[in-house]
Each structure stands twice: as C-alpha cells, then as structure tokens.
Amino acid sequence: MMIPTIPTPDELLDKGFSRGKKQADLMRTQKIPKHLKGKRIEERRVITSCQVIKDKLKSILDSVPDIEDLPPFYQDYIDITVGVDDMKQALGGLNWAYGILTQLEKEYGSKIRKNPSEKATTLQKQAYGRIASVVNKIKKDLDFLDFAKANLRNMPTIDFDATTIVIAGFPNVGKSTLLNQISGADPQIANYPFTTKGIQIGHVERHWKSIQIIDTPGLLDRPVLEMNDIELNAIVALEHLADAILFIFDASETCGFGLESQYNLLKQIEKIFDNIPVIYLFNKMDLIEDTSYVEQYVDELDNSIFISAIEGEGIDKINKVLDSVKKIERNEEEEY
Ligand SMILES: Nc1nc2c(ncn2[C@@H]2O[C@H](COP(=O)(O)OP(=O)(O)OP(=O)(O)O)[C@@H](O)[C@H]2O)c(=O)[nH]1
Ligand SMILES: [Mg+2]
Numbered sequence: 001m002m003i004p005t006i007p008t009p010d011e012l013l014d015k016g017f018s019r020g021k022k023q024a025d026l027m028r029t030q031k032i033p034k035h036l037k038g039k040r041i042e043e044r045r046v047i048t049s050c051q052v053i054k055d056k057l058k059s060i061l062d063s064v065p066d067i068e069d070l071p072p073f074y075q076d077y078i079d080i081t082v083g084v085d086d087m088k089q090a091l092g093g094l095n096w097a098y099g100i101l102t103q104l105e106k107e108y109g110s111k112i113r114k115n116p117s118e119k120a121t122t123l124q125k126q127a128y129g130r131i132a133s134v135v136n137k138i139k140k141d142l143d144f145l146d147f148a149k150a151n152l153r154n155m156p157t158i159d160f161d162a163t164t165i166v167i168a169g170f171p172n173v174g175k176s177t178l179l180n181q182i183s184g185a186d187p188q189i190a191n192y193p194f195t196t197k198g199i200q201i202g203h204v205e206r207h208w209k210s211i212q213i214i215d216t217p218g219l220l221d222r223p224v225l226e227m228n229d230i231e232l233n234a235i236v237a238l239e240h241l242a243d244a245i246l247f248i249f250d251a252s253e254t255c256g257f258g259l260e261s262q263y264n265l266l267k268q269i270e271k272i273f274d275n276i277p278v279i280y281l282f283n284k285m286d287l288i289e290d291t292s293y294v295e296q297y298v299d300e301l302d303n304s305i306f307i308s309a310i311e312g313e314g315i316d317k318i319n320k321v322l323d324s325v326k327k328i329e330r331n332e333e334e335e336y
Contacts, residue, residue: 001155003063005148008159010136012053017128020049038117043109043125049131050105057091057098060145071160076237080230082148092147093141116245128247156190156199162210163327164241164307168220168269169248170262172255174283176200178248178309179215194234195219202324214241214242224268235272244325245269245278246318251294251306252287259297276328279321280304
C-alpha cells in the first residue's frame, strides 16, 4: 500500500488558495466584459481552490484499497499495526470533507454568479472561510493517515498464489541461514507488527511453481503458552497462509536448547498447524560426529532430512520435498 504524502490542513489550504489566486490573476489580463469580470474571477478562485484540495484528498482516498476486500492476512496486519476502525474513520473524514467541498464549490459558484459584482469579493471570502473550516475539521484524520503511512510503509508483500512454506524452530537453530540458502539472493525483509523482529520472505521458482518461504523470528520459536493474543492472532494468520511447515532442529544443541525441548516445541506447533504437513530438518550436522543421540528423535518422525545450512549440505533434498508440497485450497470466506 503506497499512501501518498499526507499534507497538514495548512498545507492543503495553502496549496488550494495559492492555485486559486494564480488562476484568478491569469484572468485579470483576459478580455471579459467589465461588469462580469469581478464575478468571473472570484468564481474561478473559489472553484479552483476547492478542486485542488479535492484532488489531493481523492489521491489519498484512492491509494487505500477497501479494507474489507483485502486478504484476511492484510486485514489483521492493518488492524494490529494501526487499527482498522481508526483507519476507516480517518478515511471517512476525508470523504466527508470531499463531499462538503463539492457542495461549497457549487453553492458559492452560483451565489457569486447570481449576485451583483460588488458582492463577489465578500462571497469569495465567505467561501474561503468555510473551506478552511472544513479542512481544519479533518486535522485529526490527516494526522492519523500520516501515522498510518509511516507504519504501513514496510508491509510484507505476500504472494497469495504461491505455495507457502513457514519456517519454525527455536532461536539460533539456523532459520535465517537456511532461508538464505534455499531462496538465494536477498529475501524481502518487512515489518511484522506481531513480533519485535521483522518478517523475512524468500522466493524460489521451481518447475513453474512459485514457492515463498516465510520466517517470522520471535513467533514460532517458543512455547505457545507464553504467547499473548496478538501473537496467537499472528499464528492464525500464518495458518491461513501455510501449505507446509519447515521445522528446524538444531541437532548440535549449540543454539542453547536441548533436542528434548525442541521436540516439545515441534509437538506444540504441529498441534496448532493441525492438518498442515511438516518437513523435519536436523541442522548443523557438520558439528556432529556421533549421530546416535539424534537418531532417537529422528526415529519418532517420518522423513527427516539431515542438513548443514551453513555448508549448503542437504539443500537439494529440501528442494525435492518442496517440489512435492501441494497448495492447500482454502475457502477463506467460510473460515472467517
Ligand atoms: N555449524 C553450523 N552453524 C550454523 C548452521 N546453520 C546456522 N548456523 C549458525 O547458527 C547461528 C544462528 O543462525 P541463524 O540462521 O541466525 O539462526 P536463526 O534461527 O535465524 O536465529 P534467530 O533469527 O535469532 O531466531 C549463526 O551463527 C549461524 O552461523 C550450520 O548448519 N552449521
Ligand atoms: Mg533469524
């Protein structure tokens, strides 16, 4: 979402009034019957001012899509980042001002035309007063949109048509290292209001299939009982995106978490992402000589893959498994 620069009421009025004046000045050199000239100039001045302000409001309104039409992921994102209701209220304020300016434009245009020339300047001043009062009334809405612009600037770009793989695993197990290995070049790093860290999204094209891999540090890396409502919400959002979970174990335990607690985390995540296939990876195998300790966990799981993300070992195997991941068809209308 690219919201344009949000002006203050003063900036909006300055822009409108100065363009109005410019247009009026241009008319002074034109050949217009003397008894009409004053009226025409003031009428032009009022109409131009209204239109310039309305154009700016419209460009802001047009930049924000209808929130109800957005995928649920973005609705949640906007709600948690700036608040959907506040956003709607601010846009409603701008819409209101747009409507009133349209009325003033018509009302004063016709008043100036119908009244005697001597009254034109007085009417123009009256119109300006009312325009200023309308624009000043939406100050809080403009302020809010300026805040929303800043906060929604770095929203993640999710490809809803791609097959989506969500990475999970304790901190330091090698999630980022793996994401970089699989998706090559720089992943997209965006803000993520659900955690204190950003979201990372990598893209891979394989056999005409787009795969996006999402890492949400600080979210799927700790026990569910420790989560607050916002985090649980974020998990629901991920649940609606994920076609498979890539669960990473640090087999070396150098991340500071034993395999036992990593296994418990996996069980919790499997419970939440019920029905979504999980791919099990045992990372940092380069640090391990004797694998018997790891084997006892591997035995509990189907099809785990041993890898060394840092050395690029096992990446081929992951890619093969990713090829077989099917996109889950969801009927979002029903689920929400
Ligand atoms: N020896 C070895 N080290 C690895 C491997 N993969 C990752 N590391 C190291 O483990 C540390 C953590 O890796 P990251 O990729 O940052 O882990 P992460 O899971 O993204 O960590 P957070 O973002 O903090 O949750 C880094 O020092 C990596 O270099 C591996 O296969 N072998
Ligand atoms: Mg990381």
